[in-house]
C-alpha cells in the first residue's frame with residue numbers, strides 16, 4: 001500500500017507523460033488484480049475510485065458498477081447511512097476510528113446479504129485532497145484469514161465456564177434438594193409425635209427435630225459453597241461500545257449464514273453508546289441468539305435476521321434479535337429458558353438458559369415473543385454505561 005501511496009504522491013508532484021501514465025495504470029491494475037484481499041480506493045467524498053478483482057468477487061459488484069458511486073453501497077445499514085458522516089468526522093477532527101487500526105465489520109454484497117470483513121484502511125495524500133485505500137478480507141470464507149475470528153472465538157470459549165457453572169448449579173440444586181427433603185420428612189415425623197402429646201415420645205421428638213436441623217444446616221452449607229463458586233465466576237463489567245460488540249459477535253455468528261441465504265439488517269446500532277457489561281459474556285449471548293435465529297430460518301422462504309438496539313426505561317439498552325423462522329415450538333414454549341430443553345437432534349438445550357443467567361447477572365432481562373411477521377423476537381436488556 002505504501003508503494004501505491006508513493007506513486008500517487010509522485011504523480012501529484014510532477015505529472016507523468018502519457019506513456020508513463022499508461023504504464024503506471026497498467027502496473028496499478030496488475031497489482032489490483034493480484035492482491036488477494038479486496039482493495040477499494042475512495043476519495044474524500046466516499047466515491048469509489050478503484051475496485052480490485054478480489055473486491056468484485058467478494059461483493060458481487062463489477063468495478064464498473066461501483067466506480068463513481070458512494071462506497072456506502074458496500075455496507076449494511078446503518079453504516080451505509082452514516083459513512084459520509086464518518087469520513088466528515090475524520091476530516092474535521094483527525095480522530096482515527098478505522099484508519100490504521102483494522103477491525104472486523106460487516107460488508108454488504110450486491111444481493112443484499114452481509115458477511116464479516118476484516119477492514120484495514122490507509123490514507124494517501126494527493127494533489128486534490130486525500131484518498132483512502134481499504135483492504136478488505138472476507139473472514140467468513142478465507143481459511144488463511146480465520147485467525148482473527150479464532151482469536152475472538154477463543155475469547156468466547158472462556159464462557160464455556162459459564163456452561164460448567166450452569167451444570168454445576170443444577171447438580172448443586174439436586175444436592176440441596178436432598179437434605180431439604182430429609183428435613184421435611186423429619187419435621188413431619190416430629191409433627192405427628194407432637195400431635196400424640198405423649199410424654200414418652202419426647203426423646204424421639206427431640207431426635208427428629210435435631211435431625212431436621214442438621215439437614216437444614218447441610219443445605220445451607222451447600223448454598224455457602226455455591227455462593228463462593230459464583231463469586232469466583234463473577235463477570236468483569238466495564239463500559240463497552242455496544243455497536244462494536246455486536247459487530248464482532250455477528251462476525252462469528254454469521255459464519256456460514258451466506259450459504260443459508262440469510263439477509264442481515266442492523267438497526268440503529270452505532271450511536272447507541274456504551275453499555276456496562278462483561279464483553280465476552282454478552283457477545284456469547286448475541287452469538288447464541290443469532291445462531292439460533294439462523295438455524296430457525298433453515299428451509300424457510302423468508303430468511304431475514306435483524307439486530308436492533310433501543311434505549312429503554314431505567315437506563316437500560318434493549319438489544320433485539322428478530323428472525324423470520326419457524327417460531328418457538330409450542331411444546332417447549334413454556335420451558336424455553338430451562339436447561340436441556342431442545343428440539344434439535346444435536347442440541348444441548350443449554351444455550352438459552354446460560355443466556356438468561358448471563359443477562360440476569362447483569363441486572364437485565366431476556367425474553368422471547370412471536371414475531372407478528374412470522375418467526376421469533378428475542379430481546380434482552382443490559383445497563384447503559386454512565
Ligand code: ADP
Pocket residue numbers: 288292293296323325326327328329332336341342343344346347348349350351352353375376
Ligand atoms: P439448543 O440450540 O442447543 O437447542 P438453546 O437453549 O439455545 O439450545 O435453544 C433451545 C430451543 O429453543 C431450541 O432447540 C429451539 O427449539 C428453540 N429456539 C431457540 N431459538 C429459537 C428461534 N430463534 N426460533 C425458534 N426456536 C428457537
